Amino acid sequence: MPNVVVVGTQWGDEGKGKVVDFLSPQVDAVVRFQGGNNAGHTLVVDGDTLVLHLLPSGVLRAGCTCVIGNGVVVDPRVLLEELAALRARGREMGPGDVVLDPHAHVIMPWHLALDRLREAALGDRRIGTTCRGIGPCYEDKVARRGIIVADLLDPVRLRDRIASTLPWKNREIVEWFGGDPLSAERIEADFLALGERIAAYVRDATAVLHAVQRRGGSILFEGAQGTFLDVDHGTYPHVTSSNTVAGAACAGSGVGPTAIDEVVGIAKAYTTRVGAGVMPSQISGALGEQLQERGGEFGATTGRPRRCGWFDAPLVRHAARINGLTRLALTKVDVLSGFAEIPVVVAYEGVDSDEFPASLTDVRPVFEVLPGWDEDLTAARSLADLPPTCRRYVARIEELVGVPIELVSVGADRDATIRTGDLFTG
DSSP states (O other), rough: OOOOEESSSSOOSSSSHHHHHHHHHGEEEEOOOOOOTTTOOEEEEEEEEEESSSOOOTTSSSTOEEEEEETTTEOOOHHHHHHHHHHTTTTOTTTEEEOOTTTSSEOOOHHHHHHHHHHHHGGGOOOOOOOSHHHHHHHHHHHHOOOOOGGGGHHHHHHHHHHHHHHHHHOOOOOOIIIOOOOHHHHHHHHHHHHHHHGGGBOOOOHHHHHHHHHTEEEEEEEEEEEGGGGTTTSSSSSSOOOOOHHHHHHHTTGGGGOOEEEEEESOOOOOOOSSSOTTTTHHHHHHHHHHHHOOOTTTTOOBEEEEEEEHHHHHHHHHHHOOOEEEEEEOOOGGGGGGGGEEEEEETTTTTTTTOOOOOOOOOOEEEOOOOOOOOTOOSSGSSSOOOHHHHHHHHHHHTTOOEEEOOOBBBTOOEEEEEETTTO
């Protein structure tokens, strides 16, 4: 069975959680390799909704090891809250089920404080961060002054790391932003206690994943956010603070690139974006609000409304190139039922189709209008069950992106999925 990376091809919120949950029965481990609890992956099983922020979306599948890799930034409280929520649902996740890599960086109280204070100070120029401390934590990681999970298990080292870092952070909090200083003693006590509670889950994730490989098992690498929130390849500066593309799966989990067999890109049948930043296909006015309501386009982490637009083929085609996509999963096709006509962005005016502009600010989209459909798609389980105009829409997207479509999602529930390819069938 192949090792597969699953990534978003737009600005996140494409439905990666559902696809990972759908594919996870075929694998031995699911790995989160970047991001933090700024990402929200929503699973719907038999009408019951579960939103995950740190744990991989394989948590509902027995026998699937869930790994939080070294590339993730972790808020220990959020991790413990998610484990408690699963326990309340009858899903007990013990140390054999969840692995937390000791090299993952920890979101500290100063990261949360600075994220909120900096964003507020930017006013109209704000980035649109979730204020979960993700960016400041990655800053400290790159600056070599971060605190890692292993530090929480070593009282002497934790005290030293806090003592060497907090005075600088308090100076910024108090002198630059007028905030309240943080207490080193309280932070030390809190995080030592958190370290004790998560200690059983802390193991070398690289060793766990290589053991899966040695015995011929399969690994699913679950990305967070989307390609155009990537700190290098996204619509900078309105991006996240990590690499969201498929190439980050190796660095963020400790496996080599030769271990990756397939890369599946997840694309919504239209386009959405939460937070600030340009979006060429955005629909303004009542039509955009109608699509937003139909699709339930509100952030799983923050509840913020997502801006909606038509499918942007040049955007997803570029994502296919930089991720090395081998397959595509098309989600939320059911949301488009009821539109008489469905525009699709097929090009950017004056831009070579083999290139992608460094900035989308002045891009003028070129639309092709396809006929819509009225039928409810949620009971469809094969392409033949879809209306002819819907099949035409799916085929046109496949043609424009240049990647074969593996899955078509026609509803929020796990079973509302059409398998069109052969991934995981051999």
